Amino acid sequence: xxxxxxxxxxxxxxxxxxxxxxxxxxxxxxxxxxxxxxxxxxxxxxxxxxxxxxxxxxxxxxxxxxxxxxxxxxxxxxxxxxxxxxxxxxxxxxxxxxxxxxxxxxxxxxxxxxxxxxxxxxxxxxxxxxxxxxxxxxxxxxxx
Numbered sequence: 001x002x003x004x005x006x007x008x009x010x011x012x013x014x015x016x017x018x019x020x021x022x023x024x025x026x027x028x029x030x031x032x033x034x035x036x037x038x039x040x041x042x043x044x045x046x047x048x049x050x051x052x053x054x055x056x057x058x059x060x061x062x063x064x065x066x067x068x069x070x071x072x073x074x075x076x077x078x079x080x081x082x083x084x085x086x087x088x089x090x091x092x093x094x095x096x097x098x099x100x101x102x103x104x105x106x107x108x109x110x111x112x113x114x115x116x117x118x119x120x121x122x123x124x125x126x127x128x129x130x131x132x133x134x135x136x137x138x139x140x141x142x143x144x
Contacts, residue, residue: 049074070104070108071084082110086114087117094122099130
């Protein structure tokens with residue numbers, strides 16, 4: 001394995017750990033607080049996700065400003081891996097635009113991993129774009 005392959009594998013593994021951790025935190029919070037993620041406003045969902053990351057020991061958990069955030073709602077890091085996270089609390093399916101936004105945000109904020117999180121589901125084109133760009137996408141079933 002080349003050095004680049006090892007780094008890529010390590011980043012992918014770190015991203016998987018992050019996502020698993022977020023899913024567990026949200027499940028716990030929903031059970032204990034009887035929260036309905038679907039009833040949250042977009043900014044509430046972003047704040048909720050940021051709070052869960054911070055409580056789980058992520059470093060530098062920062063919510064970006066509400067407008068002109070360049071496609072990332074949360075910036076975080078853990079174990080040397082940096083993340084740009086786009087949060088979408090939607091009643092409809094999440095489309096390719098959100099994937100494009102976090103892909104751009106990942107580079108804009110100089111982050112290693114881009115993640116799109118939603119309480120809903122992704123359209124087929126959005127899933128294809130996630131796969132092609134090596135981002136991470138997490139749908140509602142992964143939280144509940």
